[in-house]
Amino acid sequence: MLRFIALSGTISVTENLYVYEADGQMMVLDCGVGFPDLEMHGVDLVIPDFSYIVKNKEKLAGIVVSQGHEDHIGAIPFLLKEIETEIWAAPLVTGFLKDKLDEFGIKNYKINTFQPESAQFEVGPFRIQPFRVSHSVPDSCGFAIDTPEGRVFHVPEHKFDQKPADGRPFDLDRAKMLAGQKKVLFLASDCLGANKPGFTEGEAKIEDNMEGLMKNAPYAVFATAISSNIGRFQQMINIAHRLNRKVVLVGRSIQKKIEIAYDLGYIKIPHNIIITYHDSQRFKRNELFYIVSGCYGQVGSSLYRISLGEHDRVEVAEGDVLVFSADPAPPYSKESQDFVIDNLIDKGVDVHYYDLHEGLDEGIYVSGHGGQGDIVGLFKIVKPHYFIPIGGEIRYMKSYLDLAIDFGANPADIFRLKPGESVVFENGNAYLGERVMTKQVLVHGLGIGDVGKVVLGDRAVLGNEGVVVVVFKVSKGKKLAANPEIISRGFVFEKVNKELLSQAERRLSEQVKKKGKFDKASLHELGMNYLSNFFFQKTGRRPMILLVVVEV
Numbered sequence: 388m389l390r391f392i393a394l395s396g397t398i399s400v401t402e403n404l405y406v407y408e409a410d411g412q413m414m415v416l417d418c419g420v421g422f423p424d425l426e427m428h429g430v431d432l433v434i435p436d437f438s439y440i441v442k443n444k445e446k447l448a449g450i451v452v453s454q455g456h457e458d459h460i461g462a463i464p465f466l467l468k469e470i471e472t473e474i475w476a477a478p479l480v481t482g483f484l485k486d487k488l489d490e491f492g493i494k495n496y497k498i499n500t501f502q503p504e505s506a507q508f509e510v511g512p513f514r515i516q517p518f519r520v521s522h523s524v525p526d527s528c529g530f531a532i533d534t535p536e537g538r539v540f541h542v543p544e545h546k547f548d549q550k551p552a553d554g555r556p557f558d559l560d561r562a563k564m565l566a567g568q569k570k571v572l573f574l575a576s577d578c579l580g581a582n583k584p585g586f587t588e589g590e591a592k593i594e595d596n597m598e599g600l601m602k603n604a605p606y607a608v609f610a611t612a613i614s615s616n617i618g619r620f621q622q623m624i625n626i627a628h629r630l631n632r633k634v635v636l637v638g639r640s641i642q643k644k645i646e647i648a649y650d651l652g653y654i655k656i657p658h659n660i661i662i663t664y665h666d667s668q669r670f671k672r673n674e675l676f677y678i679v680s681g682c683y684g685q686v687g688s689s690l691y692r693i694s695l696g697e698h699d700r701v702e703v704a705e706g707d708v709l710v711f712s713a714d715p716a717p718p719y720s721k722e723s724q725d726f727v728i729d730n731l732i733d734k735g736v737d738v739h740y741y742d743l744h745e746g747l748d749e750g751i752y753v754s755g756h757g758g759q760g761d762i763v764g765l766f767k768i769v770k771p772h773y774f775i776p777i778g779g780e781i782r783y784m785k786s787y788l789d790l791a792i793d794f795g796a797n798p799a800d801i802f803r804l805k806p807g808e809s810v811v812f813e814n815g816n817a818y819l820g821e822r823v824m825t826k827q828v829l830v831h832g833l834g835i836g837d838v839g840k841v842v843l844g845d846r847a848v849l850g851n852e853g854v855v856v857v858v859f860k861v862s863k864g865k866k867l868a869a870n871p872e873i874i875s876r877g878f879v880f881e882k883v884n885k886e887l888l889s890q891a892e893r894r895l896s897e898q899v900k901k902k903g904k905f906d907k908a909s910l911h912e913l914g915m916n917y918l919s920n921f922f923f924q925k926t927g928r929r930p931m932i933l934l935v936v937v938e939v
């Protein structure tokens with residue numbers, strides 16, 4: 388028997404985590420983070436619910452990682468805080484992961500690095516053979532996994548681009564060889580591009596297109612992409628080299644990732660082309676090419692600060708050229724990206740960005756995900772009996788289902804799983820298994836999972852309405868010792884609304900005196916009711932009210 392659990396990673400693009408179970412053991416495939424939605428005030432990250440894995444940790448044989456994007460590796464440090472296990476990853480993924488684990492101060496771990504061209508390894512009862520796929524980060528893999536019920540294919544994200552910018556294309560020969568050896572039980576693969584016709588365009592042309600925009604730039608050139616997009620940085624460095632510009636890397640994430648990729652041989656950098664901020668001062672603006680992090684306009688990122696003129700070492704000037712090689716892919720990133728773009732345009736920068744520039748698609752970005760051609764192309768190679776769409780929202784899972792049916796699949800053989808749902812494979816049959824109950828785990832600062840509905844609800848009120856604090860001074864004889872004191876934050880501007888607050892103090896005091904004797908609970912109730920009505924009548928707002936009773 389084989390059980391596949393979509394613990395996390397379906398009905399959304401991020402937070403990938405799948406569990407394979409057989410012979411009383413289990414294997415985790417990918418362990419990534421998600422991003423908070425707009426209601427999750429202050430939350431840094433969302434991670435999968437590990438309860439099921441922790442509960443069954445004696446059965447866990449290891450974690451296999453498909454690629455170096457945060458939504459596939461980012462939650463590993465959080466899981467390793469709770470359990471000990473081994474990890475399998477390709478060389479660049481190992482490099483990114485080690486850096487991440489160092490950052491978290493995690494020292495006790497074991498990573499087995501595999502070569503996607505040739506590796507075969509065993510994780511519990513599963514025998515795994517990776518193969519290289521094209522994606523927007525080098526060393527991304529799909530896997531042929533031999534299970535007690537047969538061979539399955541798990542391909543989290545792929546496109547068939549045969550000339551990717553990182554120079555390491557989809558390994559068609561190996562994928563075909565692995566698929567041809569045995570009948571394939573099921574394919575779990577990326578559905579995000581299932582409503583996009585055709586194949587995702589190749590990356591090679593991006594280099595020419597970017598160079599075309601930069602070659603006549605009179606002053607400084609800037610470019611940005613997601614910090615793991617090593618192939619795009621290779622193209623930018625190639626351009627800088629041809630245009631005879633020195634490269635300045637701005638932002639720790641880009642510096643770190645390029646350094647790791649360079650050490651492992653994933654990016655070629657001409658001698659002396661990368662210079663420090665300090666050295667850049669010896670060059671004229673038209674001799675410089677800045678590669679900057681913050682392509683989604685993330686608050687506090689280098690590009691965000693540059694766009695506001697708040698970066699301490701780098702500034703843009705009128706006539707500079709800036710190329711965004713990124714679309715607003717992560718959820719809720721469009722607004723922040725647009726904010727940065729508008730600020731830059733306002734400063735006179737010639738900005739080329741994801742949607743339209745003077746009505747033209749400038750071809751400066753392509754998705755890392757495959758379109759319909761890539762998805763069906765994989766069906767043709769793998770020819771699975773069963774299909775499981777992963778890594779995309781419900782509407783893309785539906786489009787994937789349509790593609791599979793067009794391909795000839797029986798609708799009953801396509802499993803669209805919600806987080807925690809599972810499929811059991813037994814003697815060639817497949818049926819829905821037991822669902823594992825999961826919830827979203829929110830990370831804020833050092834706290835993991837301590838922010839939930841209640842805290843978020845309070846944050847929403849505080850953020851939208853503000854807070855009013857009332858201090859009652861009560862004597863031993865259960866009488867008010869003084870008028871209540873009211874202070875507020877985020878509710879009204881106190882300097883202007885002094886009268887409103889002192890009126891509230893006087894009226895509340897009268898109400899309490901009218902009541903005569905009181906205990907703590909009744910004082911609390913009276914204060915709450917009276918003030919929330921009073922403030923709503925006067926302002927139309929419902930601030931959070933906190934009452935403090937002090938005995939004097």
Ligand SMILES: [Zn+2]
Nearest residue numbers: 454456544755
């Ligand atoms: Zn990815």
